[in-house]
Amino acid sequence: MKVVFAGTPEFAAVALKALHEAGFEIPLVLTQPDRPAGRGLQLQPSAVKQFAVAQGIPVAQPLSLRMDAKDPQRAQEAKAAHELLLATEYDAMVVAAYGLILPRSTLDIKPCINIHGSLLPRWRGAAPIHRAIEAGDAETGVTIMQMEEGLDTGPMLLIERTPIGPHDTTAILHDRLAAMGAQMVVKVLHKMAQGIVEAVPQPEHGVTYAAKIAKEEAALDFTHSARDLHRKIRAFNPFPGAHGTVNGTVIKLWGSELLEAGSNAPAGQVLAADAQHGIVVACGSGALRLTELQKPGGKRLPAAEFIKGFALDGLRFG
Incomplete structure (x- = not known):
């Protein structure tokens, strides 16, 4: 089969590499325009473009x-x-985290299949990995689906599951799902070539939407439960990075452990450092042990x- 690939970030680049290594001919890659990045805000190509260029694959x-x-x-x-x-x-x-909407005019040319990082119909939308962790889901996975005009509404071609561990962050889960999706899409394309792939409609119940992550969400409110905050810290690692404020200083919080023991102290109070x-x-209920800060x-x-260069004892997170 000859496969056009559309994708942008590392999640998509893993799939593109798998297709290339599996021997599929890739006559064209679509990816988003180069974006400013780094301190110098120099234009940087996407991870997908970098791989495609290195392999001599035409890019639009x-x-x-x-x-x-x-x-x-x-x-x-x-x-x-x-x-x-x-x-x-x-x-x-094949489409994976492309970032652009495919209109009917594109979908009508040839079959379009998508690699989606959730167990559809749960977490349709832009940030399924973050939202699954934030919500405390016990498991997630990857769905390979046939694309249609609706937002992640197309019939499912293959679905595989993986548990979400108590210490899994978005960064960890992203890499696991990217590897899963890459192998799954190769399987689906082989089945398509043989004419044996089956498209199963998504269930009508259990639909949720994974809204795009806003930077404002990363500011933690310590009046919430320790369990909810622990999930947010994991969900927002590596982006946008959960944070709290102490005496006007914003401190990024990259890791935590959940402590069930309660306290009569005000929410946000540093109990030990x-x-x-x-x-x-x-x-608000329970306590957190912060394990990695910035x-x-x-x-x-x-x-x-961290506490060697930033005294926290007796202070309070706002």
Whole structure:
């Protein structure tokens, strides 16, 4: 089979590499335009583009695929991309975390299948990995689905599950699901080539939506339960990074342990900050032991190292 690939971040690049290594011919890759990144805000290619260029695969980076876009430049680029797809010989398109909406005009050219990091219909939308951890889900997984115009509503071609461990962060789960999705999409394409793939409609019940992560969500409110805050710290690692404020200083919180023992202290009060107990903070119910922290301009440090350069004993997280 000849496969056009559409994707942008590392999650997608893992799948593109797997398709390439499995021997699929990839005549074209679609990815988002280069974005400013780093301290110098230099334009950086996506992870997908970097792999494609290294393998000599043609790359297109339209701003949009919607030919009816109101912005003339986007509409023009979408038309050019559409004409390019029509001129490209391929059997299916694989989409993974592309970041652009595929309109009906694109979906109608050839079958389009998507690698989605959740157990659909739970967590349709932009941030399924973050939201599964934040909600305390016991398991998640990857669904390979046939794309249609609705938001992650298409029939399922293959679904596989994995447990969410008590210490799994979005970073850890991302890598696991990326590897799963890459192998799964190879299986599905082989089945498609043999004409034996089965499309199963998604259940009508159990639909939830994984809204895009807003940076404002990362500011922790210690009047919430320790269990909820522990989930948020894991869910927002590595992006956008959960944080609390002490005496006007924003401190990033990268790791924590859940303590069930209660306290009469006000929420946010630092109960301990020493080598013996670590950094323990009272919450609305229960308490958290913070295990990895970062002050502005500093490095991520274990709690024992952090308190050597930032005294927390007796202070309170706002």
